[in-house]
Amino acid sequence: MSQLVGNLLVAQSGGPTAAINASVAGVVTEAGRHPDTIEEIYGGLNGIYGILNEEIIDIQEEQRATIDALRFAPAAALGTCRYKIDFKKKPEKAAQDMDRLFEVFKAHNIRYFFYAGGNDSQDTSHKIHLEAEKRGWEMRVIGVPKTIDNDLPHTDSCPGYGSAIKYCATTVREVGMDVASMATDDGSCCIIEVMGRSAGWIAAGTVLAKGGNPANPPHIVLLPEIQYDVDEFVAKVKETIAAYGYCVVVVGEGIKNKAGEEIGADKTRLDAFGHPVLAGAAEKLKDYIQEKLNTKTRTVMLGYAQRAAAHWASLTDINNGFACGEAAVRAAVGGQSGYMVKIVRNPTPNGTIEWSTGLQPLGDIANVEHFVPREWIAEDGFLPNQEFVNYAGPLIEGEVRPRMVNGLPDYVRLTKNKVEKVLPPRG
């Protein structure tokens, strides 16, 4: 293995999670262990979007305590973006972007590049890795997994997911107890909408709130992987209320009806990747229930709160996120490039789980979505089963203790000392 001496650049992409900063902390911490190889530790602001504008900070100027505390801070400490280098739809723009990226890499002697993100971001990392080879710029590129959606393939799970479902399952348990305690003659229903456009991992994860008791909420979990007959759903709600006096439903935002249409889609608006913006599956279902059953129905829409809730993160998740960052640097210093770090689950004989990391070629990851397996969902589609519980349970173990000031979590922020720009502004 050849020793490659130069600078490191780490950046974040896509929606933040409660664990994405833990991965950056892992990268920075591990990088500090290789002073002969890694000279400067840089952070790219707002992912590719900022790097194209040469927006780079010097992370070594941050205090060590800041990096330690970064593990427990929400949002993307370096800033993030939704920016795609799209050779298919915009080949000319994509080629320009790629040229510019390598100008920036060369100008700052970037030899190690780490990008924390989901499907789209792993695709970006893969393209950068291939371009580096093509251009003969020796640079080690490793993707770091990140997404509350948990939809990356080949990895046991994605940093961010465990924290999201710990928070969502806690909310479902608390709201469930609240709804159960309000007596009415006609029963009541509460629908909690969580994120998940095409994969239902987050919605499924709330099944942990049951604690193994079928009478406990959530009573129904609707996943985007299944196409639902709305009348069957309403019948299930009615049956649940008859049994328990109330019904708590969790819906993934991207759930579909029998015709395969997204129930909550607002087709008038598109996101940065051209997908219709989803909003309102819970509201739509509420209308159905109130119309068909005349049952008092309320909704909760956690939105960004579920990916930002660092006050209630899973320590297992934070530790795995940190380990992914460390492993990325170890792999790169060891000569690897073009891989994503993956989390590996190692069950021990005493029933606990030990976690390690592995590497998977980025080409296997990019733009492949991993769905909740059909065999982990009850036959009628209305609840994840015990196999899912066995999978998800270990991901929410362990608590964090944020530093509190005046009754609120006092999350660390980077001072962000900018590295001097040396290139002319982007054309």
Next chain:
Amino acid sequence: MSQLVGNLLVAQSGGPTAAINASVAGVVTEAGRHPDTIEEIYGGLNGIYGILNEEIIDIQEEQRATIDALRFAPAAALGTCRYKIDFKKKPEKAAQDMDRLFEVFKAHNIRYFFYAGGNDSQDTSHKIHLEAEKRGWEMRVIGVPKTIDNDLPHTDSCPGYGSAIKYCATTVREVGMDVASMATDDGSCCIIEVMGRSAGWIAAGTVLAKGGNPANPPHIVLLPEIQYDVDEFVAKVKETIAAYGYCVVVVGEGIKNKAGEEIGADKTRLDAFGHPVLAGAAEKLKDYIQEKLNTKTRTVMLGYAQRAAAHWASLTDINNGFACGEAAVRAAVGGQSGYMVKIVRNPTPNGTIEWSTGLQPLGDIANVEHFVPREWIAEDGFLPNQEFVNYAGPLIEGEVRPRMVNGLPDYVRLTKNKVEKVLPPRG
């Protein structure tokens, strides 16, 4: 003072809070200190609604550890209801209900009655107190304050409020950091909707997330006390995005436009008290912003989660809730009736707050709403000011540590051993 020997009945009413069980724990704990006076400690299930059906449990059969843990459990452990004894609209039904209530009280020798609730429930307590005097049934009736809405008069604050705003302010801070970290060319906006039909205490409380920094979220807080010009609001959002690149807005569900109409009202549906169901102020404002500014806007609707989030309760709030329960029993055993316990704030010379309790005649409380004072809101109406911060800050101090099992809070539940019914079923 005459010693009144007999049984105690405690019940809960209205929407649950994270502190309502702390008050019951306070009642039960204090009652245990007066064994010569209080013979049996009963709980009424689902408030008046259950008591009318003689649904009563024996709380002395619960384990002591259960009562201790009750302080930290969400929802209403005894069950709750929204049931009004309405002499104005339904005088005949109300008279029947009152007769039945006193049949139940007499059948179980209830001499001490404690009802934890908000405005409507204090009104119920007041009526029961007056009826007891009229009927010559010696019984001490004390109301225990409870509401996340914080809209009861004469008390410094209401148990449940501090926990609700600790959770909501934490959410605003976390979501704010998340939104801030996502770079876009056009800026972005996030609207977080919280409860509060006519009083904006909860929305106002999220201003604590700023931590004194004007640049920090929330940037705009809309309160039901103010009538807003929607165009002025949109201009404020635009100005905020120009300054910071993003804008976090918090809205109380009952906010009104210049014409005084509730922006989120769904006039097609009424609640149990005949008020229109509110849902969607945030969605309505999102539509305005997207239409006028073409700015990417997302919403969070915390719904029941904000009153059920016992995992993030304020210890000050829990302690005050417990103290109100204790004080209610002390007052009643001391011969008082017809009062609500109120929380009293005692600033110390070193700047900290000590809390005590007092008594206020129920007649001063019932159906009176306490609003955020106009002088605690900035002149333009878009943010609570420092005077509000000085008021609300102490209410969120201190953390709870729920018992965790398998990564989730393991909240206690009462076993609810029923007291045998002795009356014929309600007619």
